[in-house]
Amino acid sequence: MGIFDKLLKKLKRLFKKKRLRVGIYGPPNAGKTTLANRISKDWTGETVGLATEIPHETRKAVEKKEIVIKVGGSQVTFDIVDTPGIATKIDFHEFVEDYGMDEDEARRRAKEATEGVIEAIKWLDNVDGVLVVMDSAKDPFNQVNITLIGNLEARKIPFIIVANKIDLKEASPATIKNAFPQHPVIPVSALSGYNMDSLYHAMVKYFS
Amino acid sequence: MVEKEEGIEVNLLSRELLRELKDKVGFILQEIKKGKVMVLEEGLTAEEQVDLIQRTMREIDQDSFIGVEAPGFHTPGAKMSFLAKLLRRTPPPRMMVIGPAKLLKTIKKDGRSIQALIVTKTPSGNLSITPPEEAERVLEGEEEAAEEVSDEGRKGEEPLEGEILGGEEWDEIEDEM
Numbered sequence: 001m002g003i004f005d006k007l008l009k010k011l012k013r014l015f016k017k018k019r020l021r022v023g024i025y026g027p028p029n030a031g032k033t034t035l036a037n038r039i040s041k042d043w044t045g046e047t048v049g050l051a052t053e054i055p056h057e058t059r060k061a062v063e064k065k066e067i068v069i070k071v072g073g074s075q076v077t078f079d080i081v082d083t084p085g086i087a088t089k090i091d092f093h094e095f096v097e098d099y100g101m102d103e104d105e106a107r108r109r110a111k112e113a114t115e116g117v118i119e120a121i122k123w124l125d126n127v128d129g130v131l132v133v134m135d136s137a138k139d140p141f142n143q144v145n146i147t148l149i150g151n152l153e154a155r156k157i158p159f160i161i162v163a164n165k166i167d168l169k170e171a172s173p174a175t176i177k178n179a180f181p182q183h184p185v186i187p188v189s190a191l192s193g194y195n196m197d198s199l200y201h202a203m204v205k206y207f208s
Numbered sequence: 209m210v211e212k213e214e215g216i217e218v219n220l221l222s223r224e225l226l227r228e229l230k231d232k233v234g235f236i237l238q239e240i241k242k243g244k245v246m247v248l249e250e251g252l253t254a255e256e257q258v259d260l261i262q263r264t265m266r267e268i269d270q271d272s273f274i275g276v277e278a279p280g281f282h283t284p285g286a287k288m289s290f291l292a293k294l295l296r297r298t299p300p301p302r303m304m305v306i307g308p309a310k311l312l313k314t315i316k317k318d319g320r321s322i323q324a325l326i327v328t329k330t331p332s333g334n335l336s337i338t339p340p341e342e343a344e345r346v347l348e349g350e351e352e353a354a355e356e357v358s359d360e361g362r363k364g365e366e367p368l369e370g371e372i373l374g375g376e377e378w379d380e381i382e383d384e385m
């Protein structure tokens with residue numbers, strides 16, 4: 001961390017906000033809603049949205065307010081925004097062929113998904129930090145991850161890469177760390193809750 | 209009778225041409241919608257990529273255009289030198305391949321190489337791309353400007369003041385540090 005960054009961080013702390021809005025971003029099916037549910041359930045007992053294996057299940061951003069995270073003597077209040085998955089292409093045939101939807105429903109889902117992507121990107125103007133969720137069992141070099149990280153760097157929005165789904169046998173969080181060595185990477189299983197404490201510590205450390 | 213040859217047009221766009229486009233993302237999107245695959249000598253910046261995604265989402269028509277495939281490399285901001293950060297210079301984007309998602313498929317990608325496939329035939333038969341009418345609309349004056357530049361080039365011209373540095377120039381600054 002450079003001297004200017006350190007100074008900026010100190011200034012930010014001096015005038016720090018009482019509540020921080022954190023967006024959960026990533027490609028479809030990375031486990032964003034599962035993570036939002038896990039965070040919310042751990043600290044408020046409530047869930048945020050429905051998580052399924054079908055891509056683009058979340059097609060509108062959902063904000064869960066006032067999640068108070070307490071770790072190591074610190075307490076920070078977060079508003080968590082679960083955003084729709086970002087994609088460069090959306091094909092309704094995928095919903096028909098892979099998930100057995102009827103054509104009308106698949107077309108409607110595809111249309112809503114395109115609107116969801118636009119909405120997710122707009123939210124980038126209104127967040128104080130971002131959790132970039134990646135599937136540890138998949139290639140981290142996909143275009144969505146690269147575009148997202150490039151944008152967060154350019155906008156100077158602090159972010160943590162969440163290497164999710166480490167409960168899967170083929171998961172390789174080390175591949176994600178090797179792909180983005182200059183950024184914090186926290187391996188978790190949002191589904192089982194494994195290593196979530198490390199993520200909460202990181203959120204307090206990097207976002208507040 | 210001579211049979212008309214069919215194939216997929218692949219265009220290589222130079223850094224100079226790309227920098228002269230007033231609306232680079234708009235131009236690229238229109239070309240993709242016509243079914244062309246493009247290799248950009250200097251790819252899109254992170255901001256331009258997000259702009260491309262947003263505009264692509266608005267243009268998606270499930271019957272003719274399902275989106276774009278745009279594999280490229282990450283240019284980590286953290287590798288910027290102190291001088292570059294001070295001057296607020298961002299590293300220039302790296303080479304990028306970009307095309308319609310129906311035609312261009314990324315097979316394998318890591319930090320150093322990209323393998324992609326240009327689809328000409330699907331298991332169900334020949335692939336056909338029918339560009340929607342909107343794709344025929346030419347962005348005001350840009351296509352002509354692009355053709356002009358690609359024919360004439362910018363031979364012997366000095367880099368414009370305030371231009372983003374190219375790869376080699378960038379390396380020079382890094383070396384100086």
